[in-house]
Amino acid sequence: MLKVKNLHAEINGKEILKGINLEVRPGEVHAIMGPNGSGKSTLSMVLSGNPAYTVTDGEVEFYGKDLLEMPAEVRSHEGVFLGFQYPVEIPGVSMVNFMRAAINEKRKYFGQEPMSATDFLKLMREKRAIVDLDNKLASRSVNEGFSGGEKKRNEIFQMAVLEPKLSILDETDSGLDIDALRIVAGGVNTLKSENNATIVITHYQRLLDYIKPDFVHILYKGRIVKTAGPELALELEEKGYDWIKAEIDKNEL
């Protein structure tokens, strides 16, 4: 599904990603962990096409197509979804209008007619239930005045509506209390299938109690420095990142 080869990227002239290699296959869940500033969020932004970041080297294939050539909206149509660490507030644009535009733009991309009002409302109702999102929130402006938990639930709601092939969830667990975490993780698990894949970016093991990863990668200084099974997350929880940092920094000297 996704093949990342030697990916280098920078923002404002500062190189953040220094050669990422990663392969994701349908049905897999990958967790990416790492200390602050290691490039986790940058990776998610680059994969989803944020124009603020510049790719300087490497390639990314998504189902055989060159992902880096596609503008952000085309990546979305093709099935890449980014769950934002900080969902953006958009005052004056209602959630309903936003989602209607998102669905119909995707349908247009695939040469389909806009969705009928009845089908749209039915879809909204059905998908809201997955993350227990209040109907009132759907009629409000996008993320405006939402609590931290509501914003993250809203991200998973949008993911449910758009049915992506690859979901990249950037610190979806940050700012969540334990109940909200359960709901969000429950949503992700409900949407999981053998045809889609998830990349979970997180600092903490606790999210991985709910979303079981097949692979855990450690990102440090813009590279994936270690890849192992779920047991690696437990080891990190216990020992922190220092032993990894020491190992890498020693090799660099």
Add this chain to the structure above:
Amino acid sequence: MNALKQYIDLYDEHRQLVDSNSAPLLNERRAEARDALSACVLPKKGSENYEHTDLSAMLATDYGINIARQPMSVNPAASFRCDVPNMSTALFFLINDAWARTDNSFNKIPEGVVIGSLRKVAAERPELLADYYGKVADMSNPMVALNTLLAQDGMVVYIPKGTVVEKPIQLVNIFSSDCPLMAFRRLLIIAEENSQAQLLICDHTQNQEQDFLSLQTIEIVAKAGAHFDLYDLEESSHRTKRISTLYVRQEQDSNVLVDGITLTNGQTRNEYYASLDGRNASLSLLGMGIEDDDRRIDTYSLISHNVSDCTSNELFKYVLDDNARGAFCGRIYVAPYATKTEAYQANRNIVVTDTAKMHSKPQLEIYNDDVKCSHGTAIGQLDPQQVFYMRARGLSEDVAKTLLKQAFMADVIDGVRLPALKDRLRMLVEKRFSGVDANCTACGADCMSTLEHI
């Protein structure tokens, strides 16, 4: 040469013609206007309050002036129906600057209310207007003096004491001419004690490729307890210029809303002067401008809090695209004894391109310390994070930006107190931003087909 001199000469030469095609009350004020005009020099571009508007350039085109009053023979109301749902209004027309006869049979207006031709009402009932005509507006403003010198007709709205006009009044201003034309539009609105009314003015241009200049002066008097809303909706053409001076005088407990909406225009200079002269008077002054290509908009406002306990709320928002130019200069004056004043002023702007420009100058002038006042301005771009968030959900850059621009105007639209107009405006703004010409065809008022019958 003083650009104003040509108009003084024109008046001196055709005084008889000007006067005979107007009313004595209007003619009486011309002497004062002539004196004021010959005493003043047209403010140069760059001078105080005219930083970004060149009046002499706006007046430079050789416009025709219809002082002989070529008559309009057909009644536009006979074939006109406003087909915007729920927007039922009592409808009137000014073609260029002449009152078009209107069949009042389907304009159900309460008894005592006078809505009609300024020329006709000034001739038949001068006592209604004499205390206000040319007295609310400031003759030392050259644009007011010029309008007063040559205005021959316009509209009067007189609402007697205690009368509530339920149906909104609508005035459609139409430019229609085969040669360049300047119109001297003049409005006088008198809302007597505890009366209530709402007026919607729509500016349209029929001949899109013709040069027009509208020189408009509006005087509004809101007596004690009166409620009056004015919505001034400009949907003219790329080659239509407009210089508008609006003066409002408010007595105690009056509540006035003035909303200047520019959807399409060529070049616009709007001046607003509000005098809060009675306690507990309240004013909302709102405006928006959607400018692209090389369109221009310049707003000047002066709100004077002359007595205690008055409130004013001012909000102007522009979106400037392509090579558009925008300017805002707003001043709030609070007099020494005007304690407990609440005055808020905000001007917010989105500049979409590198080549569009916005100038903003918010000003407060406060002479006592028992007030709540604020002023602020912001000029910025669309938030790239918001745009990216929307693109990440599959919206194209254009769609995302259009939605954001619409959202930006939401609070000005929400300030509209006529529900049907609010809906209509939302639609017009959406169409304007998504590239569909908001002008005329989208409006639904269908003025143009009406004109074919004139």
